Amino acid sequence: MSVELTVVVPAYNEERRLGPTLAAIQEHLESTQRGAWELIVVDDGSTDRTAEIAAEASAADSRVQLVRGGRNRGKGHALRLGVLASYGRRVLVTDADLAAPIEEIDHLDKALADGHAAAIGSRARPGATIGAHQHRLRELLGRTGNFLIRTVAVPGVRDTQCGFKLFDGDRAREAFAASRLHGWGIDVEILQYFRRSGWPVAEVPVRWSHQEGSKVRPLDYVRVLAELTALKARAVHRADVLVGLLFLALSLVLFSGRWISPAHRYFPDSMQDQNQWEWFFAVTADNVRHLNNPLVTTLQNVPDGVNLMANTVMLGLSVPLAPVTWLLGPAVALNVAMTGGLAATAATWYRLIRRRLxxxxxxxxxxxxxxxxxxxMVSHANAHPNFIVLFMIPLIIDRALRLCEGTRVVRDxxxxxxxxxxxxxLGEEPLLLAALGMLLFALAYAAVRPDVARASWRPLARGLGIALAVTVPLVAFPLYWQFFGPQSYKSVLHGDNAGNSPLAFLSFAERSLAGSQESAGPLSLNPTEQNAFFGWPxxxxxxxxxxxxxxxxxxxALAFTAVGAALLSLGPKFRIPLTDIVLPGPWAALSGRPLFESxxxxxxxxxCAPALGMLLALALARLLPAPRRAHQYAGLAAVVLALLPIVPAPLKAVDRVDVPPFIAQGTWRAYLGEGETLVPVPVPDPANAEGLHWQTVADLQFRIPGGYFNGPWGPDRIGIYGPSPRNTSNLLRDVRTSGRVPEVTPAWRAAARQDLAFWKAGVLVLAPQRHDGELRATVDALLGRPGKWVGGVWVWDLHEDRT
Incomplete structure (x- = not known):
């Protein structure tokens, strides 16, 4: 005879409550159940009379069974034994204290009759009634723990831990057979299994009353979280771990030249960007250490300072990596950010492609x-961590796709x-480009699948509104500071011809296996901006x-995204290769718009990179299971021939220029008074930012004029790279470039005095460099006296002019 209902009661040291509980369950089942029923008590290694009481009940009624669990191993183990021993079409699990009365099964039964695979009793749903309460502190801790569990593990379920649940029997046995947890976390594990399997679960309000002698302690919620974390770690497939390690290994090889000795190795193709980025990490760590405003600094560009929010300081990484910067220095922190960030980016693309494609x-x-x-990406790896540390972009894409599904719009x-x-x-420009790519994909997909678009646009629009409502308050002040705060600017001048040549897409980048500087240089702005070199194969x-x-x-949709992005990247106008024909580009419609203008x-x-990566994944997924070996081998050969020429080589690294002892040994301290600046010669700018490296070596203990940053220029506050021009900085820059000593007139000397006063200069410092003789002669002429050789540099102590 088939069993209609099985009731499973896990019990550990329940001699005081088990007898009345079994009697109440038997009485209710006898009076209400039309079909056959069974009651299974699982003794979880009790040390009192629990097993004897259950055995006596079994002897009196054959429908009551005792399952012995051996030593005490936890509620999860007991439930698993009981459910797997069941035969019922429906399976009810209930705690031995009957905090939820057995009569509440009728409410759960209605949910199963409505088509749900499980109905869980809830103390948090409207309609639930709670009789006797726990101690207030205990109740608060329990609610907090339950909130953490449902937020982390089973979003959307308000009460995961109420021990009163009714399941479809076959599905319950399948889920419990697959379970691994022995403790209280099994409730969440089973609900997760039902959710992954697509089996609907109803949360039903029930009557509940606290019973004295409860086995649940507030710290058990912490144990549940620990169990679930360990379970999730065990659930990670070894192949996925191996893929992540391979990504990390590839990233380490790429940056190996700088990992050899981070503080003493430099990527020459970064030009001055490595100095700038190390300074960004150093100044952020310094601001965190001293609880200063991380959005601004006056350490460079004295006296105006720098709007850090208007520069890509990557606070999302430079702030959490501040301890690394303090302990190991900004060079190591930057290496960690770029190496780990690039590997993490590959890992999240892998997760997105596996989940969605x-x-x-x-x-x-x-x-x-x-x-x-x-x-x-390899090109930007020389100098721009904000364009390679993109691990959030695939997560954002995945969450937007979840919104289109419309299942949990508010949460998503x-x-x-x-x-x-x-x-x-982490980076606003990459986010803008990602949004542009997502828009291209969405438009194309909506055009070919209007049915999906019609079903998706409402939840997507609602979810985007919620996302905007969350984001705006969090970023309102930083963005206000960026666009309207001190040293903010309107847009950045990049100059003309910043678009790609169509030939660049067919050519090979400098650090690709088939590329070279001679072939890539004429088609790119510089080695860090080889943005389109995918190669013709x-x-x-x-x-x-x-x-x-x-x-x-x-x-x-992916093809449209790649082609659309490629066309936009050509700029507002482009020349057809090998001709004099110039055509307007689609970027012209965006180039003058806010945000896009910079x-x-x-x-x-x-x-195009992720779009091409996804097309490649789709092709391989179709190719690898191909039944015909010849087709499979031919396809794989085509893939190898296409990818081999663009295999990246390790980035070029050279020994760094030594910091002069005058700086490294702190000799400079004797030359600076309160509030005074150290002025490197020539004044630091985007073409020569070694002064920023001096600052990081000196733990940011002195300030400098000029520098390498984005800031305003002129009454219109147009964004430029570096400080606003001044007479003396322009003069010294020209000498550095040309190697010619100008005629220094009284007007030049007067301008120099004015500029040095503006910069609050205390000392001028000239390190050995190209054209240093001409620079020294120029400064001698401007100040009317020679410099002194101190600690490996030429020094002009401006205090001598004031005495």
Whole structure:
């Protein structure tokens, strides 16, 4: 005879309550259940008479069974034994204290009759009634623990830990057979299994009353979280871990030249950007240490200072890495950020591709590697961590796709807002480019799948509104400071011809296996801006993949995204190669718009990298299971031939110029009074920012005029690289460039006195460098006296002029 209902009661040292509980359950089942029922008591290694009481009940009624669990191993183990021993079409699990009366099964039964696979009793849903309460402190701790559990593990369920749950029997046995936890966390583990399997779960309000002698302690909620964390760690597939390690290894190889000796190695292709970024990490750590405003500093560009929020200081990384900066220095902190960030970016692309496109791990790994380590990314790896540390972008994309599903709009909208907020503190321009790429994809996908668009736009719009409501309050002040605070500016002048040449897409980047400086240099702004060098073999392969898989809507959308981004990256106008024909580009419609006016348009081509990576993953997922070996081998050969030329080589690194003893040994301290600055000769600017390195070596103990940053210039506050020009800084820059000593007139001397007073200068310092003789002669002439050789530099003590 089939069993209609099984009731499972886990019990540990319950001799005082078990007898009345079993009697109450039997009485209710006898009077209400129309079919056969069974009652299973699982003794979890009790040391009192619990097992004897259950055995006596079993002897009196054969429908009551005793299952012995051996030694005490926890509620989860007991429940698993009981459910797996059950035969019921429905399975009820209830605690031995009957805090939720057995009569409440009728409410849960209605939920199963409505088509749910499980109905869980809830003390938090409207309609629930609570009789006797716990102690207020205990209740507060319990609610806090339950909140953490449901937020982290089972979002959307208000009460995961109420021990009164009714399941479809077959599904319960499958879920409990797959469970691994022995403790209280099994409640969450089972609910997660039901959710992953797509089995609907109802949360039903019940009557509940606290019973004295409860086995649950406030710290048990902490144990639940620990169990779930350990379970999640064990659930990570070894292949996924291996893929992550491979990404980290590739990143380490790429940056190996600087890891050899971080403080003494320099990437020459970064020009002055490595000095700038190390300074950004150093100044942020200094602001954190002294609880200063992290959005501004006066350590360079004295007296005006620098608006750090208007510069890409990556507070999202430089703040949490402040302890690394304090202990190991900014060079190591920058290395950690770039190496780890690039590997993490590849890992999140891998996660997105596996979750949304292809389950095949090998295909997803290769697609993610292309997305993260494509030639444009390797180019930016020389100098721009904000363009390679993009691990939030795939997470943002995934959350936006969840919004389109419309299942948990409020939660997903809140999470999207938090992710977006964090990305703003990692890099705003990459976020803008990612949004542009997502818009291109959405428009294309909506065109080919209007049915999906109609079903998705309402939850997406609502979720985006929620995300905006979360983001705006969090970033309102920093963005106000960025755009309207001290040393803010309107837009950045990048000059003309910042778009890509069409030939760049077919060519190879300098650090690609098939590339060289001679071939890439004429087609790019500099070695850090080789934004479109994917190479003709990869472009040809992508074209073939699109043709072969054209029937898939996602392929059409990815192809449109890649082509659209490539066209936009050509700039407001471009020349057709090998001709004198100049055509307008689609970027012209965006170039003068707010936010877009500061974008280097060639960078839009970076959107092509993840699009190409996803196309590659789709192709491999179709190719690898191919039944015909010949087709499989031919396809794999085509992939190898397309990717081999763009395999990245380790970035070039050279020994760093030694910091003069005058700086490194602190000799400079004797030359500076209160509030005075040290003036490197020539005055630091984007072409010569070694003075920033001097500052980081000296633990930011002195200030300098000039520097390398973005700041305002002129009455219109147009953004420029470096400080606003002054007569003396311009003169010294020209001498450094030309190597010619100018005729120093009284007017030049007067201008120098004025500029030195403006900079609050205490000492001028000239280190050995190209044209240092001409620079020394010029400064001698400006000040009317020679400098002195001290600690490996020429020094002009300005206090001598005041005595």
């Amino acid at each position: 292809v389950p095949h791990r090998g295909a997803a790994a290769l697609g993610a590697a292309l997305a993260a380590f494509a030639p444009p 909208g809140v999470v999207l807002g938090l992710l977006t907020t964090y990305q703003i503190f 990869l472009i040809a392969l992508a074209f073939a993949v699109v043709v072969r898989l054209w029937d898939r809507a996602v392929v059409k 974008v280097i348009e060639s960078r839009v081509a970076m959107v």
